[in-house]
Amino acid sequence: MASIHNIKTYHFLPYKYGSELLIDIGRIETLKNYVLESTSHQLSFYEIIFIREGSGIFVLDENKISIFPQTVIFTSPGQIRRWEIEEEVRGYTLFFEKDFLHLFFSDELFLYRFQYFHQYLHPSAMQISEISFGKCLELLQETELEFEHIQNDSNHLIRSLLYQLLILLNRYYADAYHVQQDTFIHPDFYRFRSLLEKRFLEEQTVEAYTKMLNVSPGFLNKICRQFSGLSAQQMIHNKLISEIKKQLYQNKSAKEIGYEFGFSDPSNFNRFFKKHTHMTPRQYQKGLK
Template sequence: MASVPKIKTYHFLPCKYGSELLLDIGRIESLKNYVLDQTLHQLSFYEIIFITEGSGALTLNENKMSILPQTIIFTSPGQVRRWDIQESVKGYTLFFEKDFLHLFFSDELFLYRFQYFHQYSHPPSMQAGEAPFRKCLNLLHETEQEIGQIQNDSSHLIRSLLYQLLILLNRYYAEVYEVERDTYVHAGFYRFRSLLEKRFLQDQTVEAYTGMLNISPGFLNKICRQFSGWSAQQMIHQKLISEIKKELHQNKSVKEICYEFGFSDPSNFNRFFKKLTHMTPFQYRKSIK
């Protein structure tokens, strides 16, 4: 039986510059063994990629995105991806640990407030206009220069540059996909997204989350549809399918995965998977060999 390709995981190197810095920036063309890795892999941190030259595709959680100049790609921790490069790609990659911002802003939901991270219903990439893309590159150049001559207070300046960049990207993303850009309304939606990332194995019903959030199922569905286009249950199901697919890349039996995700028996597990993907777990695993 042919083996299933395993998923490689890249972890952040916090002390690359001596003292701890939970953010880094690099030129794509100089990071070929990492950025342009054509094997299946995932990151344990956040990354934003800015393409200045080249073409090809990047598959992220099975969502295949075209790569062109002025493409911006957003990767959240745990998403599975694979590069398929046609022409030599150049640009920037900006990557950081959540604590680089969480600890400073004392806000556990901070990164869930941006539309492009932990995205369910819209693409995790966008094609930026020339002026917006140039504005982003200017902030990246400033960040690159500061890291190149790093000082004791550099983390504060770098954090402020990242904050500007994230806000600008949220505005641009909202314009491209016509979604809500206000990052400080309906905190219940952001809390739900955060809880879902942590508790999808234990809690798979809308009622479980509304109990933790102390809101009604109707209100949760309303804000989920407003901000994602999906109901709360659809978001739960999509999260489960995404995680199940990752497990199907490992050397685990379907039966083992079935019970790990709380299904009563393999037949229920197979029906659930096929309903959302139009193939059985066995067929999916066969398709990725």
């Protein structure tokens, strides 16, 4: 397996259409330079993939996602991915920088309001009905048409189409995995999710996050259970396990990862991982191979 330092990162090209535009769309089968690599790589931006045809596997972090028609795949910045294509993949890709939305809505937590991004409990993909997929395609085709004739106000129209699509996908995702679809639950929950993404290496206790949020542990647990069905500590542990698996996938040693994640010694790290996965880090790595 490659080490994490050898993984290629692809960055967004904001001036592809002349003036800055932090979103792009294209058909997978015809988009110039679209990455369908079988070697591990990562993106520094968000992507939603809509599969119309094709078969194979899309590997995202350590999770294998089967490619079928009407599959929608969500990827967040920094996730490690690769394609194992059996039959040619056709469909749409929509990708964007977070600033395309959160500066406009003046809400840096905006993308945390959707269940499918920064997801480490439920799958990062779903297969939806033909009717639902058709509704998505209508919005994608409208967006595609706007890109063919970019005007001074195109970014506003494209943003409104993306917003509709994100809401629609959130409804489909909530139905598929029986999770809360309301995007306006208590803002402290979204702040917690955002902080957890940024601070999980340094802070791994509920108390640390309640101090940053200026709320009580009881209140944080209440809103976490209300929205995710998990306690705040379970959410922290799920995030840690997800990130540890990502490092194990890169063939790092348990000792190296344990040190990076702040465990006092390798035995504590091994116990923590086994408690949550029912296998040792070594067994997990062997299973990957």
